[in-house]
Amino acid sequence: MTAPRTTIWDLEAHSRAKHDILGRYLQSWVPILAQGGFPELAYIDGFAGPGRYSKGEDGSPIIALKAALENADRIGSKVTFLFVEEREDRAATLQDIVDEMRTEIPTRFTVKVEGGRTFEQAARAFLMQYTEQGTPPPPTFAFIDPFGWTGIPFSLVEAILSYRSCEVLVTFMYEEINRFIGHPDQAGNFDSFFGTTEWRTAIALATSRDRNRYLHNLYLNQLRQSAKAQYARSFEMRNDRDVADYYLFYATNSMLGLKKMKESMWRVDPSGEFTFSDVTDPRQLVLFAKEPQFDILRPRIVERFRGREVMVRDVEEFVVAETAFRETHYKRQVLRQMELATPPLLFPVDPPPNRAPGTYPDPKQRIRFA
Numbered sequence: 001m002t003a004p005r006t007t008i009w010d011l012e013a014h015s016r017a018k019h020d021i022l023g024r025y026l027q028s029w030v031p032i033l034a035q036g037g038f039p040e041l042a043y044i045d046g047f048a049g050p051g052r053y054s055k056g057e058d059g060s061p062i063i064a065l066k067a068a069l070e071n072a073d074r075i076g077s078k079v080t081f082l083f084v085e086e087r088e089d090r091a092a093t094l095q096d097i098v099d100e101m102r103t104e105i106p107t108r109f110t111v112k113v114e115g116g117r118t119f120e121q122a123a124r125a126f127l128m129q130y131t132e133q134g135t136p137p138p139p140t141f142a143f144i145d146p147f148g149w150t151g152i153p154f155s156l157v158e159a160i161l162s163y164r165s166c167e168v169l170v171t172f173m174y175e176e177i178n179r180f181i182g183h184p185d186q187a188g189n190f191d192s193f194f195g196t197t198e199w200r201t202a203i204a205l206a207t208s209r210d211r212n213r214y215l216h217n218l219y220l221n222q223l224r225q226s227a228k229a230q231y232a233r234s235f236e237m238r239n240d241r242d243v244a245d246y247y248l249f250y251a252t253n254s255m256l257g258l259k260k261m262k263e264s265m266w267r268v269d270p271s272g273e274f275t276f277s278d279v280t281d282p283r284q285l286v287l288f289a290k291e292p293q294f295d296i297l298r299p300r301i302v303e304r305f306r307g308r309e310v311m312v313r314d315v316e317e318f319v320v321a322e323t324a325f326r327e328t329h330y331k332r333q334v335l336r337q338m339e340l341a342t343p344p345l346l347f348p349v350d351p352p353p354n355r356a357p358g359t360y361p362d363p364k365q366r367i368r369f370a
């Protein structure tokens with residue numbers, strides 16, 4: 001997609017899917033954090049856009065605001081919304097939409113449209129105010145949704161993730177990046193975006209597929225190793241020509257956040273216009289479909305736990321953190337099948353006398369894999 005020049009533009013199917021994920025995630029994230037007793041929360045939309053598409057569809061900042069407003073009675077905390085949009089015309093459109101919603105917005109919600117500033121300027125100033133106060137920033141979700149790769153220095157992503165309760169969702173515009181990767185003018189921008197010079201290796205790779213994999217894995221590793229995110233996963237959107245359009249990288253230190261993000265991902269309705277999959281593990285692409293592919297999950301669990309005695313919660317941690325699957329996917333469809341198989345492939349260790357075979361209500365229940 002070439003970046004539009006007009007103030008507002010048409011919403012494409014792949015962006016609709018992204019919005020769907022964002023809206024669903026925030027619907028559960030904001031109330032959970034609010035119940036966690038945090039006095040303040042923050043949502044940064046670093047590349048906010050005008051807040052509306054040509055046929056009246058909501059843009060990401062308005063989706064986020066509406067998700068919070070729908071849950072306002074469950075959110076006692078103050079919430080700061082920081083909507084950053086470099087272009088003044090787009091920021092002005094967004095400001096008008098926010099102003100129209102003014103009467104619905106409770107006083108504990110602060111909505112700031114930062115027009116004419118870049119994500120980098122606004123996000124660094126946001127973090128700096130807390131550094132100066134000597135306090136960590138509030139739990140913050142940063143949505144980083146550019147048209148390209150400039151204006152998102154990895155050092156800033158790292159700075160956000162250096163706080164335990166901050167997390168990021170980054171759109172990685174693969175097609176655009178791939179097209180410009182060998183362009184000499186862009187070397188400095190790519191150094192900044194990847195936070196390393198290693199991306200240069202991709203230039204010499206023969207096929208687009210190899211470059212795709214290499215750059216994807218590099219960004220994922222940077223999130224895990226340089227930014228030290230406890231959990232980082234990537235999701236791929238393919239268009240109707242079956243070409244990888246963009247990735248979403250999600251990085252967090254929160255297991256609950258990861259569970260909620262996966263729940264949102266699995267609920268996106270695939271359409272004829274795109275397919276959406278988890279591509280974190282280079283050996284295994286898992287499509288998000290109505291019926292999960294349990295034939296992929298079972299061998300992963302067996303490979304990891306064969307011959308071992310562990311707790312049910314260890315299996316859950318593995319499933320959520322290291323596979324594409326959810327915490328709702330492994331008990332009935334994998335553990336139960338293995339326990340009830342003939343001969344059994346899984347044995348509960350000292351289960352309570354009233355336990356029904358093939359059920360795992362206690363996360364501390366020990367189980368032994370054949």
Ligand SMILES: C[S@@+](CC[C@H](N)C(=O)[O-])C[C@H]1O[C@@H](n2cnc3c(N)ncnc32)[C@H](O)[C@@H]1O
Pocket residue numbers: 015046047048049050051058059060061084085086087090117118119120145146147150151
């Ligand atoms: C992909 S669009 C955002 C779409 C929006 N997030 C949504 O989903 O509705 C990217 C936006 O970022 C703006 N932009 C470009 N560079 C920027 C920067 N460095 N900082 C902030 N905004 C920027 C562009 O003007 C454009 O409106």
